[in-house]
Structures are given as structure tokens and as C-alpha cells.
Amino acid sequence: MATWQTYKLGELIDVQNGFAFKSGDLQNTGTPVIKIKNIQPPNISLKEADYYPHELILKMEQFIVEKKDILISMTGSHVSQIASAVGKVGRYGFDKPALLNQRVGKLYSKDLNQLDNDFLYYLISRPEIQFELATNAGGSANQANISPQNIKDLEVEVPDLPAQKKIAEILSALDDKIELNRRMNQTLEQMAQTLFMQYFVDGIDADNLPEGWRVGSIGDLFTLQRGFDLPSTIRAGGNVPIFSASGLNGFHNEVMVKGPGITTGRSGIIGNVYYVDxxxxxxxxxxxxxxxxxxxxxxxxxxxKHTDLKGLNTGSAVPTLNRNDVHSLEAIIPDRKTVLDFEEKVKLLFNKIRQNEKENQSLINLRDTLLPKLMSGEIDVMQTQTAGQYEEVLS
Incomplete structure (x- = not known):
């Protein structure tokens, strides 16, 4: 049985603050700079990252971020807005190094013989830790700030090193499978994209189209319609997904459109396209x-997805997309056989993507259920050895 002890987190870890880069220091190429916006739990995203274009000189060494480093947002919302609250934690997953921006902290164990870094990641990423940090944060009414000392003052219970490593091994195995599925889906999506280009874009000349093809408009391909009102006050719990301009927006118990279907933003956010199966x-x-x-x-x-929908914006303060402007755009109208052949091949890829997404959701649920039980010692990790045993404990 594991032996647990209570510590102030500062007895076990240190916190590295980020560097105050100036906006003029950053460009579109170079070494990525991790800002608060790039912390997207449980990972770090480089989407829309800024880059430091210069050589990494000696004084920058302490701000380098390497694969598996644990990062935390030091600024965010107060606890009343927990989805964007201060204290978000993510782990850097890329082979290429990055740099730490101000108001992002890097956490690391002072002594790996006392605290395992992998265990630290799961310890600090628990929702109750973020809640405690956000509750105790300072700052203004619109912005919460935490300091390294706020993190170090957290009181935590930690088992002996063998149990730490075992807990981290179990949770990492689940996260590794989740990440593998996510990467597989990226590959499958790229394959589908490549097929579309091969079928309908590459080598297609509007003045010399294959037999049965013609030039027309997008309105000849499909008809767009505005979505339907559904105030939050009348939404009922169910499993019917609700889609807004920004994507999935909750669930309802009533169907308005039979799937599979396609949605895109009309007001507020335009340009994103969603396939709903x-x-x-x-x-x-x-x-x-x-x-x-x-x-x-x-x-x-x-x-x-290959149409410049943002370029059709007719709004000023609020981005707006008029369906008739989309309908009137020139488009190549392929013959029916080619379209159906493409649909059949890509449907197989999307079915696999969907399977991976469902498996990932099951893995996430298992991980999130195991996490508090392992971290509290409710499950004796030194006695429970197989995945089947964990499922039995949770059932």
C-alpha cells in the first residue's frame, strides 16, 4: 500500500515565470512563443502562435520550453467564469523547443527522487486545483492574476515515488491513446482533403471540363437556409446536438434537421464549416x-471549406454571411457518378474518424473518473494492476 504525505507544493516544485516579449519582437517564423491563448488543456496548441525570429542567446535559456514541460496560465478570469479561469494547465507536446511568454508559468519538480514530473502534471491539472487558484486569485474585477507563491502555497497529498510513477503510468497510457487517435484523425482528415483536391481541383480546367461536367453556381450544388431559434430557456436535455456559428452549442431533445448535414456561420462568426453525421x-x-x-x-x-466565406462578409460591427451571396458564386458542377464515388470513399474515412472520436470520449471519461480516485488514494494503485481491474473498481 502506498504511503501518502501532505506538503505545501512549494516544498516539491519551483515555478519559472515567462519573458516579457514585446510585440515588435515577434514575427510569423522562428521559435514559437507560448502565450496564455496557447494553453488549451490538456495540451499546448501552436495554432495562431507568434514566433521569435532571432537566435536563442544565453539569456533566453531559462525561458525555453521543451517537450513534456508543464505550463500554467497566471492570468485569466475569476472563478465565476471557470471555463476561462486563471490556472489552466497544459503540457507541451512538440519536439521543437518553444519560448515562455510573460504570465505563463513553467512548473517542475525540484527533486525527481521525491516528486515525479509526470505525476506533477496530473496533480496540478485537477479541476479542484484550478478552482482553488481561481478562488484565491487577485487582480481587478475583469482579470484574475496568480503568482508563483499562490501555486507554491497549495496544500497537496502525495504518495511515495513508486506509487507516483504507477499513477502517472496509468493516466499517461490513456492520454497516449487519446493523442494517437487525435493524430490519426488529423491524418484521415488530410487524406479526405487530398481526395477532394484530386477529384475536383487539381488539373481541372473550366474551359476543358470532363464529359458530363459543367460550369454553374454553388446554388446548383445545394441550397442554404437560415437556422432556427432555440432560446436557452426552452432547451431540454437530450442527445440532439445544437450547432451555432461557432460549432457545437449544447444538446436538445428535439430534431430540426435530419443528418448527415452541413452548417456554417451566418452571424457573429463566419468561415467555419461543420459536418454533422x-x-x-x-x-x-x-x-x-x-x-x-x-x-x-x-x-x-x-x-x-474551399470557399472564401469570410470574404463575403456584409456586416460591419458583426460579421454577417448572406446565403444568396454564397449561392451566386461560380462553381464546377461535376457529373453525378464522380460525386458519388468521392462521397463513398470519404465516408469511409469519416466513419473511422467518428469511431476514434467515440473511443476518445470513452477514454477521456475513464481518465477523468480515475484521476480523483487515484489522486486521493481511494484506489490503491499498488494493488490494482490491469485495466480490467480499474473498470471493476469504477463499476
């Missing part, structure tokens, strides 16, 4: 495809 409810901030004419769901999905 089940029955759903599109909100009034979105457009959905009401009728597929010379197109099919996945063909339409990629047609819209």
Missing part, C-alpha cells in the same frame, strides 16, 4: 444545407 438543430446564427442538388453532404462540406 447525425440529426441536429442548427441555430439561427448559422446556415445549414436544406437541399443537396448536384452535390452530396461530404462534397458540399469541402466545397464550402
Amino acid at each position: 447525425e440529426d441536429f438543430w442548427p441555430l439561427n446564427t448559422s446556415l445549414f444545407i436544406k437541399e443537396f442538388k448536384a452535390s452530396t453532404p461530404l462534397h458540399s462540406f469541402y466545397v464550402l
Whole structure:
């Protein structure tokens, strides 16, 4: 049985603050700089990252971020807005080094013979830790700030090193499988994208089209329609996904559109396109495809993804997309056989993506259920050895 002890976290870890880069220091290429926006638990995202274009001189060494480093946001919202609250934790997963920006902290064990870094990641990423940090944060009404000392003052219970390593091994195995599925889905999505280009873009000349193809408009492929009102006050719990301009927006118990279907933003956010492989409810901030004419769901999905929807914005303060402007755009209308052949091949890829997403959700649920039980000692990790045993404990 593992032996647990109570510590102030500062007895076990240290916190490295980030560097105060100036906006003029950063460009579009070079070494990525990790800002608060890049912490997207449980990972670090380099999407929309800024880059330091200069050589990493000696004084920058302490701010280098390497693979598996644990990062935490030192600024954010107060506890009343927990989704964006201060204290978000992510782990850097890239082989190439990055740099730490101000108001991002790097956490690391002072002594790996006392505290395992992998265990530290799961210890500090628990929701109750973020809640405690956000509750005790200082700052203004609109912005919460924490200091390294706030983190070090946390009181935590930690088992002996063998138990730490075993707990981290179990949780890491789940996270590794989740990450493998995520990367596999990226590959499958790229394969689908490549197929669309091969079928309908590369080598296609509008003046010399294959037999049965013609030049028309997007309105010849499909018809877009505005989504439907559904105030939050009348939403009922269910498993029917609700889609807004920004994507999945909750669930309802009533179907408005039979899937599979396509939605995109109409107001507020435009340019994002979503494929929904089940029955759903599109909100009034979105457009959905009401009728597929010379197109099919996945063909339409990629047609819209390859259309500059943001360039059709008619709003000033609020981005707005008019469906008629989309309908009037020139488009290549392929023959039906080619479209159906593409749909069949890409559907197989999307089915695998969906399977991976479902498996990941099950793995995430298992991990999130195991995490507090392992961290509290409720499950004796030194006695429970197999995945089947863990499932038995949780059932």
C-alpha cells in the first residue's frame, strides 16, 4: 500500500515565470512563443502562435520550453467564469523547443527522487486545483492574476515515488491513446482533403471540363437556409446536438434537421464549416444545407471549406454571411457518378474518424473518473494492476 504525505507544493516544485516579449519582437517564423491563448488543456496548441525570429542567446535559456514541460496560465478570469479561469494547465507536446511568454508559468519538480514530473502534471491539472487558484486569485474585477507563491502555497497529498510513477503510468497510457487517435484523425482528415483536391481541383480546367461536367453556381450544388431559434430557456436535455456559428452549442431533445448535414456561420462568426453525421438543430446564427442538388453532404462540406466565406462578409460591427451571396458564386458542377464515388470513399474515412472520436470520449471519461480516485488514494494503485481491474473498481 502506498504511503501518502501532505506538503505545501512549494516544498516539491519551483515555478519559472515567462519573458516579457514585446510585440515588435515577434514575427510569423522562428521559435514559437507560448502565450496564455496557447494553453488549451490538456495540451499546448501552436495554432495562431507568434514566433521569435532571432537566435536563442544565453539569456533566453531559462525561458525555453521543451517537450513534456508543464505550463500554467497566471492570468485569466475569476472563478465565476471557470471555463476561462486563471490556472489552466497544459503540457507541451512538440519536439521543437518553444519560448515562455510573460504570465505563463513553467512548473517542475525540484527533486525527481521525491516528486515525479509526470505525476506533477496530473496533480496540478485537477479541476479542484484550478478552482482553488481561481478562488484565491487577485487582480481587478475583469482579470484574475496568480503568482508563483499562490501555486507554491497549495496544500497537496502525495504518495511515495513508486506509487507516483504507477499513477502517472496509468493516466499517461490513456492520454497516449487519446493523442494517437487525435493524430490519426488529423491524418484521415488530410487524406479526405487530398481526395477532394484530386477529384475536383487539381488539373481541372473550366474551359476543358470532363464529359458530363459543367460550369454553374454553388446554388446548383445545394441550397442554404437560415437556422432556427432555440432560446436557452426552452432547451431540454437530450442527445440532439445544437450547432451555432461557432460549432457545437449544447444538446436538445428535439430534431430540426435530419443528418448527415452541413452548417456554417451566418452571424457573429463566419468561415467555419461543420459536418454533422447525425440529426441536429442548427441555430439561427448559422446556415445549414436544406437541399443537396448536384452535390452530396461530404462534397458540399469541402466545397464550402474551399470557399472564401469570410470574404463575403456584409456586416460591419458583426460579421454577417448572406446565403444568396454564397449561392451566386461560380462553381464546377461535376457529373453525378464522380460525386458519388468521392462521397463513398470519404465516408469511409469519416466513419473511422467518428469511431476514434467515440473511443476518445470513452477514454477521456475513464481518465477523468480515475484521476480523483487515484489522486486521493481511494484506489490503491499498488494493488490494482490491469485495466480490467480499474473498470471493476469504477463499476
